[in-house]
Amino acid sequence: MRGLISIAVRGSWKNLKRILFHSERVTSMEMRHRILSGQVELPKTVNDAMCIGCGACARICPTKAITMEEIEPVQLTEKYTKKKKPVLDLVKCCFCFRCHDNCPIFRRYNRPSAIHPRGVGEYYEDVSKLLGGG
Numbered sequence: 001m002r003g004l005i006s007i008a009v010r011g012s013w014k015n016l017k018r019i020l021f022h023s024e025r026v027t028s029m030e031m032r033h034r035i036l037s038g039q040v041e042l043p044k045t046v047n048d049a050m051c052i053g054c055g056a057c058a059r060i061c062p063t064k065a066i067t068m069e070e071i072e073p074v075q076l077t078e079k080y081t082k083k084k085k086p087v088l089d090l091v092k093c094c095f096c097f098r099c100h101d102n103c104p105i106f107r108r109y110n111r112p113s114a115i116h117p118r119g120v121g122e123y124y125e126d127v128s129k130l131l132g133g134g
Contacts, residue, residue, distance in 0.1 A: 043119030053082035057099035065092035
């Protein structure tokens, strides 16, 4: 019993030191200031050209970090028009990658997903190329 109390007290003190005295800080104060002042450019998380606007990522997100934003309609095929695009809020994101893994671009076409919390590249200029169109 004495050992458990000792562990609890040491753990509490260690956490209290982290909170009050900023000990064992991982991020430097300079980098923290740059992040909070908006000087650090966040990675692009949605490849708009690849996204078909289906909303699968927003529906699967457990933290509701992805919302679908209305856009000017884009005709992708004869039968399908893209009317929305995902917007990822990295503050809410828990980096579970369900959005990436459930994206039909990744699942169906085995191509890099149109959404990725840690950044996407510019893989295709036009989604119609991926779908077999012009």
